[in-house]
Amino acid sequence: AQRVTQPEKLLSVFKGAPVELKCNYSYSGSPELFWYVQYSRQRLQLLLRHISRESIKGFTADLNKGETSFHLKKPFAQEEDSAMYYCALSGDSGGYNKLIFGAGTRLAVHP
């Protein structure tokens, strides 16, 4: 079964501390993975996708197929990083593409 697991509901850190939001997935094929973010009073939006291998707002995520993980990392958290973060897996369902989301992790960065 296709599944995305985010084990932490809440991650609370101080400004300047490193951040790692965990994401594990279950998928039989070759996965396409994404991180979406929802800031307070804003729309859900794409943060980054693994295929791009990019760093957005200082965040990076590496796909580890051996551990079936796609953890989101940032070396120094900022207060403006406080938001809800969702890991998502793009899965094929009979030729139709759809996203499967994890339950989300709320990141709270304190001054």
Add this chain to the structure above:
Amino acid sequence: DGGITQSPKYLFRKEGQNVTLSCEQNLNHDAMYWYRQDPGQGLRLIYYSQIVNDFQKGDIAEGYSVSREKKESFPLTVTSAQKNPTAFYLCASGLGTAYNEQFFGPGTRLTVL
């Protein structure tokens, strides 16, 4: 102003009533999606459509119905058969391929009284 819009922002419904949530996009996207967002459960897919006049059930389609008569529009009807309809509903659109992102609307909060 390009983008994806949802209306209304807040919606109240009495038990036993059907209600329709609007979703419109002018991004020329082929694919459109409806999700339900509940605290602690993330986003769950209700219905999705890859092209006009075609749509597929998602993981929690029971009690919901959709139509896709125009590329720009993908309305969702919450029927009286939906046991627990009070939730935040998100509409999204995209190119429909595995690598492409989905663009989300602002959402509609439905409350059943």
